[in-house]
Amino acid sequence: xxxxxxxxxxxxxxxxxxxxxxxxxxxxxxxxxxxxxxxxxxxxxxxxxxxxxxxxxxxxxxxxxxxxxxxxxxxxxxxxxxxxxxxxxxxxxxxxxxxxxxxxxxxxxxxxxxxxxxxxxxxxxxxxxxxxxxxxxxxxxxxxxxxxxxxxxxxxxxxxxxxxxxxxxxxxxxxxxxxxxxxxxxxxxxxxxxxxxxxxxxxxxxxxxxxxxxxxxxxxxxxxxxxxxxxxxxxxxxxxxxxxxxxxxxxxxxxxxx
Numbered sequence: 001x002x003x004x005x006x007x008x009x010x011x012x013x014x015x016x017x018x019x020x021x022x023x024x025x026x027x028x029x030x031x032x033x034x035x036x037x038x039x040x041x042x043x044x045x046x047x048x049x050x051x052x053x054x055x056x057x058x059x060x061x062x063x064x065x066x067x068x069x070x071x072x073x074x075x076x077x078x079x080x081x082x083x084x085x086x087x088x089x090x091x092x093x094x095x096x097x098x099x100x101x102x103x104x105x106x107x108x109x110x111x112x113x114x115x116x117x118x119x120x121x122x123x124x125x126x127x128x129x130x131x132x133x134x135x136x137x138x139x140x141x142x143x144x145x146x147x148x149x150x151x152x153x154x155x156x157x158x159x160x161x162x163x164x165x166x167x168x169x170x171x172x173x174x175x176x177x178x179x180x181x182x183x184x185x186x187x188x189x190x191x192x193x194x195x196x197x198x199x200x201x202x203x204x205x206x207x208x209x210x211x212x213x214x215x216x217x218x219x220x221x222x223x224x225x226x227x228x229x230x231x232x233x234x235x236x237x238x239x240x241x242x243x244x245x246x247x248x249x250x251x252x253x254x255x256x257x258x
Contacts, residue, residue, distance in 0.1 A: 102256070102257050103254040103255070103256060103257075104124060104128065104129050104130055104254065104255040104257060105124075105252060105253075105254060106122040106123060106124040106128075106130070106156065106252065106253055106254070106255055107122065107123045107124075107251070107252050108120050108121070108122060108123075108250050108251055108252065108253060109121040109122065109123050109155070118159075118160045118162055118163040119157050119158060119159060119160065120145075120146075120157070120158045120160060120250065120253075121155060121156070121157055121158075122148075122155060122156040122157075122158060122253065122255070123154070123155065124154070124155070124156060124255070125151055125152045125153045125154040125155050125156050126151050126152070126153060127153045127154055128154070129257070130148065130151050130156055130255050130257065131148075131151070131257050132151045133214070133215075134147045134148050134149050134215045135147065135148050135215060135255055135256055135257050136209070136215060136216045136217060136220055136255075136256040137158045137253050137254070137255050137256070138220060138245075138253065138254050138256060139245050139246075139250060139253055139254075140252065140253075140254070141244070141245070142220065142221060143220070143221045143222070143243075143244040143245040144161055144168070144209065144216075144220050144221065144222045144244075144245060145158065145160060145161060145245050145247065145250065145253055146158045146159050146160040146161045146163075146166065147159055147215050147216070148255060156255070158253070160247060161182060161188075161222070161243060161245070161247070162182055162186070162243065162247050163182055164181075164182055164183075166181075166182050167179055167180065167181050168180050168209060168213070168216060168222065169209070169210045169212045169213060170190065170207040170208060170209060170210060170222050170223075171207065171208055171209075171210050172200075172201060172205050172206075172207055172208075172225075173205050173206065174200050174201075176193060176197050176200060176201060177192075177193075177210060177212075178190045178191055178192045178193040178207075178239070179191045179192050180207065180222055180223060180241065182243075186242055186243045186247075187226075187240060187241070187242055187243070188223055188240075188241050188242075188243060189238070189239060189240055189241065190207060190223075190225065190237075190239035190240075190241050191236070191239075192236060193236055193237045193239060194235075194236060194237070195230060195235070195236065195237055197237065198228070198230050198237060201225065201228055201237070201239065202225070203225055203226060203227065203228060204224065204225065204226075205224070205225045206221050206222075206223070206224055206225075206244070207221075207222050207223050207224075207225065207241060208220060208221055208222060209222060216256075217256055220256070221244050222241075222243070222244065223241035223242055223243050223244055224241060224242050224244060225239060225240075225241050226240050226241060226242045227239070227240040228240075
């Protein structure tokens with residue numbers, strides 16, 4: 001009677017040898033490296049869970065730190081871009097500024113609104129050269145923003161042109177004088193212009209400050225004429241104007257002190 005040999009051990013040995021040779025030959029392949037890495041991670045997770053959890057906590061902490069640094073750099077980058085835009089605006093304006101103007105650059109801190117007036121606050125005061133008496137305030141395009149009305153040591157408040165209590169004497173291109181009064185939105189009116197000037201005033205003309213006040217130097221652009229009506233029942237012309245300055249996007253201004 002013949003014995004039946006069990007060849008399972010030999011078969012396993014042959015298979016293991018074959019796979020070992022195969023792995024050795026392909027040890028540099030991505031699949032083998034990935035498989036070894038996954039197996040290693042699995043063994044670590046099974047037999048050394050505390051080390052894995054600790055490493056994950058360290059990675060999470062480092063990730064949070066990187067996110068915090070990224071937010072800080074993003075904010076700094078935003079501030080830098082803002083400063084570049086302001087410098088470019090300032091450069092463009094100074095190339096065309098009337099030499100008779102003495103300008104003090106100020107940054108707008110915030111806008112405030114109340115029942116009585118519309119105001120913006122500046123970061124400069126009389127210690128920075130801004131006169132205590134009211135003076136004109138313009139944007140980088142040279143258009144009228146308003147006037148200073150309260151000046152502290154290091155801060156100033158500006159009464160904006162888009163307030164119903166704001167009035168300023170103005171003139172047209174042809175030296176026809178009147179008074180600008182704010183109405184609503186970005187609109188105002190040119191008052192006190194006699195009907196005899198109807199043919200001398202043109203839609204699209206700009207109105208400027210006059211020399212009739214110690215607050216405003218002459219020839220600061222204020223508004224543009226957009227409509228003229230000669231109403232029979234009235235003694236004066238009805239003239240609608242549009243404010244030139246965009247009062248909603250003011251970041252920096254000039255205080256005009258001569």
